[in-house]
Amino acid sequence: MIDLRSDTVTKPTPGMLDAMMRAPVGDDVIDIDPTVVDLQDKTADLLGKEAAIFMPSGTMTNQIALRVHCVPGEEFICETECHIYNYEQGAFAQLSGLVARTVPGVQGVFDLDQIREWIRTENDHTVRTRLVCLENTHNRGAGKVFPIEKSRAICDWAHAAGLNTHLDGARLFNAQVATGKSLRELSEPFDSVSVCFSKGLGAPVGSCLAGSEEFVAKARRCRKLFGGGMRQAGIIAAGALYALDHQIQRLAEDHQHAKLLAHALLGSKHFQLLGTDVETNIVIFKVDPSVGTASDIVQKLRVEGILAMAFSKQSIRMVTHLDVGRSEIERVCDTLAKLGG
Numbered sequence: 381m382i383d384l385r386s387d388t389v390t391k392p393t394p395g396m397l398d399a400m401m402r403a404p405v406g407d408d409v410i411d412i413d414p415t416v417v418d419l420q421d422k423t424a425d426l427l428g429k430e431a432a433i434f435m436p437s438g439t440m441t442n443q444i445a446l447r448v449h450c451v452p453g454e455e456f457i458c459e460t461e462c463h464i465y466n467y468e469q470g471a472f473a474q475l476s477g478l479v480a481r482t483v484p485g486v487q488g489v490f491d492l493d494q495i496r497e498w499i500r501t502e503n504d505h506t507v508r509t510r511l512v513c514l515e516n517t518h519n520r521g522a523g524k525v526f527p528i529e530k531s532r533a534i535c536d537w538a539h540a541a542g543l544n545t546h547l548d549g550a551r552l553f554n555a556q557v558a559t560g561k562s563l564r565e566l567s568e569p570f571d572s573v574s575v576c577f578s579k580g581l582g583a584p585v586g587s588c589l590a591g592s593e594e595f596v597a598k599a600r601r602c603r604k605l606f607g608g609g610m611r612q613a614g615i616i617a618a619g620a621l622y623a624l625d626h627q628i629q630r631l632a633e634d635h636q637h638a639k640l641l642a643h644a645l646l647g648s649k650h651f652q653l654l655g656t657d658v659e660t661n662i663v664i665f666k667v668d669p670s671v672g673t674a675s676d677i678v679q680k681l682r683v684e685g686i687l688a689m690a691f692s693k694q695s696i697r698m699v700t701h702l703d704v705g706r707s708e709i710e711r712v713c714d715t716l717a718k719l720g721g
């Protein structure tokens with residue numbers, strides 16, 4: 381099977397497994413695990429933040445960021461299609477008593493002008509606006525990079541108004557490789573940044589949340605509250621460290637593969653690419669109802685040995701990653717041409 385459902389399906393490579401087997405470990409809840417400390421230090425350094433903390437998932441890093449930035453009865457601004465709002469069970473409401481105010485973007489990207497008037501004035505009737513969250517790259521936006529000038533403008537405005545800023549950078553490494561800008565530059569406008577090692581980087585588990593020393597100390601306390609304290613976590617942290625050392629630059633290959641898929645779709649009669657091009661590793665396309673629903677097409681792809689994800693009633697997502705090679709992508713392109721007319 382050619383599995384393009386997600387870049388989370390990657391299996392650890394032999395080199396990564398070897399690094400995991402040899403990792404020195406401790407108890408990261410009682411005091412420290414040396415490999416986790418290495419990963420946290422390295423991630424903080426790459427992102428240009430004072431500190432970072434390792435957690436089991438990107439959902440947890442995002443939700444703990446919200447929890448630390450805000451108190452119950454406060455509001456954060458985020459894009460309508462973002463992961464925090466759509467794919468985390470509204471945990472910000474369930475776990476932290478927060479309200480989300482959503483701003484519609486184009487493939488996840490919005491402008492400062494859309495939210496300039498959105499800070500609520502102090503009033504007994506209203507929640508307090510506290511935080512702005514952005515997503516880079518944008519998952520439902522087909523892997524679109526949030527342009528750095530726009531991030532900067534939004535974050536500068538937010539800080540001047542006394543708001544905090546958080547970046548859901550689950551796929552920030554893809555943005556780095558696609559733009560050639562450093563992780564540091566892409567992270568600089570934000571008070572906190574979350575990154576995933578379990579996506580395109582190919583590690584089996586884990587995310588880091590980075591920010592100031594003070595922010596990360598609060599996040600560590602909150603991680604225990606949310607059940608995310610892990611003991612000999614060095615075993616999985618070693619997989620993430622290996623990924624940082626060996627599997628960032630190769631994301632360029634995934635981006636080329638996604639462009640090939642996009643090219644096949646641009647020539648199709650019944651499938652319509654979301655956007656005019658693909659910047660990173662996520663391809664989303666609409667299925668014309670005349671050839672069925674997204675689920676119908678996903679089923680037909682499966683028969684051809686290809687796994688994709690129905691993303692809505694009429695749209696399908698494919699994500700390229702390190703376990704799918706060039707010849708397999710070419711087979712997918714041929715199949716798309718066959719099914720899409």
Ligand SMILES: *Cc1c(COP(=O)(O)O)cnc(C)c1O
Nearest residue numbers: 437438439440463515519548550
């Ligand atoms: C995958 C993802 C996350 C975190 O997901 P987990 O499965 O909890 O690790 C957060 N944000 C975005 C944009 C994602 O794609």
